[in-house]
Amino acid sequence: MVAVVIVCEEIDTRKLLFFGKTLPFGLRCPAEKKNLTRLMSFTLGLSDKQKGSIPDILTILHLYDLADYLQDWLDKPFHASFYLARFCLVRSRKKRRYVKKLLRPTRKRRTLQHKGILCWDGYIRFTLTFTRVSGRIPVLLKSKACEKTPFSARGQRMRRQWNTKSIIIILVCTGFALWVIFREHDVDRRTNQKRESVKFIDLIHIPNTKLQKYLLQPYGKIQNIENKDRHYSQVKQDEVVYEILQKKGGFFLDIGAHDGQFMSNTLWLERQHDWTGLLIEANPELCKSIDKLKRNAWRLCACLSNTQDSVSFIKGGGVGGIADNIDEHHMKMLDRKNKITVPCFALEQILKTIGVNHIDFYSLDVEGAEMVILNSMKSGLKDGVYTVDVWAIEYRVWDGKQIVVEKSKENLNALRKYFHELGGYFEHSQLSTDSNNKDGYALDVVFVRTSQWCSTREKFPNGTNCLRKDKTSLIKDYLLPPHPYQEVKDADKRYSQANQDQVVYDIVQKESGFFVDIGAHDGQFLSNSLWLERQHMWTGLLIEANPDLCRKIDKLKRHAWRLCACLSSTLEKVTFIKGDTVGGVESHIDKHHIKMLNRTDKVTVPCFSLEDALNVIKTYHIDFYSLDVEGAEMAVLESLRDGLKSHRFTVDVWSIEYRVWDGKQVVYENSLENLNSLRRYFKEIGGYSEYSQLSNDKNINDGYALDVVFVRNEMYCKRHDELPDGTACTF
Structure with a gap:
């Protein structure tokens, strides 16, 4: 309040002069x-x-x-x-x-x-x-x-x-x-821009501003295209891929995209089956031709490399390539003087910017640099940073007049060795421009991810039976897809017991994230994820073993996958004791917790591993993992150990309930034991720090708080100079 006080005597009024306004005061x-x-x-x-x-x-x-x-x-x-x-x-x-x-x-x-x-x-x-x-x-x-x-x-x-x-x-x-x-204006503009492109990119997390100069967004789907059923691929690669996957709306990665149409392995999939993807071409002249097509795909005019910032590229129409990777046979068709320098980016960085970690179809045709690119991807594929279902890779060597058979066979054997060492893939077929599909004469070789193939088939192309087919197929009977987003009046209402949802959002500060909520109850009561879903456009996976509560989750029509089962990588089924918010797996309920349950109210539920569910959802990065399974927390975490250590999937923030309650009071000794077990677990996993403890009262001391929160160091250090414990960030 601004006050001008004039001190006088004689006159006793009750007025305050406030730059033109009169307010009560003494004068x-x-x-x-x-x-x-x-x-x-x-x-x-x-x-x-x-x-x-x-x-x-x-x-x-x-x-x-x-x-x-x-x-x-x-x-x-x-x-x-x-x-x-x-x-x-x-x-x-x-x-x-x-x-x-x-x-x-x-x-x-x-x-x-x-x-x-x-x-x-x-x-x-x-x-x-x-x-x-x-x-x-x-x-x-x-x-x-x-x-x-x-x-x-x-x-x-x-x-x-x-x-x-x-x-x-x-x-x-x-x-x-x-x-x-x-x-203020700049923040509003960024917020609106982020919401408009929320399906593709989180603008706050773009790690390299240089990449933005070369990475262009999709134009969007074009209506009423003539000849949209026309095929452009040289040896029907697009048809073979669609026959394998039988999928609408997939995501492709086309490296060596040429002009985006001539001999394209992806244009038919995009126009006929609503696919999108990423087109990568190093030749700037061909990049301009791609832009004229206005394709519904990301475009990157650069090369792929995780070790080099730039390379020398020899132009040559459809046969140009990176100078260091072109062999003597291929070089005969090129003018060595027609060189340019092009920038390079790592595939992991590009996919992270786009917001994609699963590729349905990878088309690779880079005139001799195939193994260089594959080797740059090896660690990412092994660690599960990204996954690929189907590959079509050109391996044949042509000197301008004829096939160089020996060199072609050498390339094919190198590809076979690569996928054998990588594991999880099998050779599907070879594709040729003529009827000769023998080794060294075909144009492309096709590799398929085993788990993807066996999710819809009982046998491999050679007649061998698929392993674990029954379990992979069975999960689809329990895993239900998300309902569409629905606007609600109380979207900003929070339901979490100890402010878990707000703490998570303060850490990641992200719209359209992905959560896994295990022990989801009815999907609303004490939910740690509902506010994130409704207020910040998140989606995720809700896991609840109690069939009665699963039906309540379905009535909410949440925009999240729902799995009515238990989580285990070793067990096929377990006995579950119902108990509303305190029900749990019988073999993991302690003597304190069992006092609150009716031991006769049991049900048998199936079990699946988290990776089984993630393979169906096609998501391997989890922004927030909420774990509340009434005593079975460590059992669930142990089932995730291999996946976390190998980086087949990643989790940024964990909120895990550890406190033991016997119905009247906190069981301090057991609670402290649980907390120490969690600390040992994340220390063994590596790469995580304890962020805080959360409580539904004021006591957040060890053994008395409700939840403990862990954060992934790499994610946390993108926004902070120090880890939660004060250690300097080294990422």
Whole structure:
């Protein structure tokens, strides 16, 4: 509140002059006194009703203006004081958008950076104090209460004397105000842009600004295309792929895309079956031809490499290639002088930017550099950073006149060795431009991921029976796909017991993330994921073993996969004791927990591994893993150990319930034992740090808190310089 207080006697009114507005206050004028020696002050601050608002910068300017005007009536210069605070943009549950909020000063200043997506320092209080006021006070704003007060001629002139200090202050404050307005506009623009392209890219997490220059987004699906059923591939690669996968809306990766149409292995899939994908071509001239087609696919005019920033590329129409990888036979068809330098990017970096980690079809034709690219992908494929279902790789060597059979066989054997070492793939077929499909004469070789093939078939092409076919097929009877997104009135309502959902969002600060919620109950009561789904467009996997609760989840029509089963990599089925929120697997319920259950209310439920479910969903990165299975937490985590250590799937944030409750009180010893087991587990896994403990009361000490939160160090260090324990980030 800004107040101008004129101290007089004689007149007793209740008015406050507030730059043109009259508000209740006390006003007194002294009788027969020409000189005033009382204190006069102007204060800008926050009243109780104004908590969370930001002071008007213009008001501060008015105060300086006023102070400068009163300089002639002051014996001493005025005194100004400031109080530093922090302002942030935070998510408003009521307005459903980012708003400015004041965070009051606190000793724990480090925690302020987690409160909002944008924070800055500002001033919340500005005070001007005048002492030893001599002479008559000029009329600032006319009031009937002081009309009888004599004025000096000097006061009536109301001169304004600008000094250097005032001008500097005004410029600084104006600049600060403009900066705040600009940042607010920039944040709003980024937020809107992120929501519009939420299916493809999270703009906040783009790791390399250089990549954005070369990576172009899809144009979108074009309606009413003529000849959309036309095939362009040289040896029917597109037909073979579709016959294997039988899939609409798949994702392809076409490396050596040429002009995007001539001999394209992906254009028919895109136009006829609504696929999208990524087209990579190193020749800038051909990239321009791709852009003219306006394909519904990402385009990257660069090379693939995780070791080099750039390479020399020899242009040659459909036979151009990287200079270092072209053999002597292929070089005969090229002009060595026709070179250019092209940038290179790692495939993992590109897919991470796009937001994709599963590729249905990988077409590889880079004129001799096939093994170089495959070797750059080996660790990513082994660790499960990304997966590929079907490969079509050109291996034949042509010198311009005939097939170089020996060199072609050498290439084919190198590919076979590569996929044998990689594991999980089998050779499906070889494709040729003629009837000769013998080794060394065919154009392409096709490899297929074993688990993908056996998910829809009982036998391999050679007649061998598929392994684990029954279990892979059975999970589809229990795993239900997400319902479409639905707007609800209370989308901003939270349901978590100890604020788990908000803590997770503060850590990852991500829209459209993916969660796994194990022990999902009815999908709403004490849910750690529902607010993320409704308010921030997340999706995920809900796992609940109790069939009664599964039916309640289905009634909510959540935008998430639902699996009514238990999670295990070794067991096929378990006995589950029903108990509403406290039910659990019989073999993992301790003596304290069993007191709250009816041992006769049992049901047998099937079990599947998490990887079985992720293979169907085609997602291998989990932003948030909520684990609450009433005593079976360590059993579930052990089933995930191999997948986590090999990076076949990754998890950024964990919230795990460890506290033991016997129905009346916390069982401290058992709770502490559970917590220590979790700490040992994540230490053995490596790459994780304990972030915090969460409680539904104020006690967050070891053994008394409800949940413990772990974060993946690599993810956390992208936003922070230090890990939660204060260790410097090295990523």
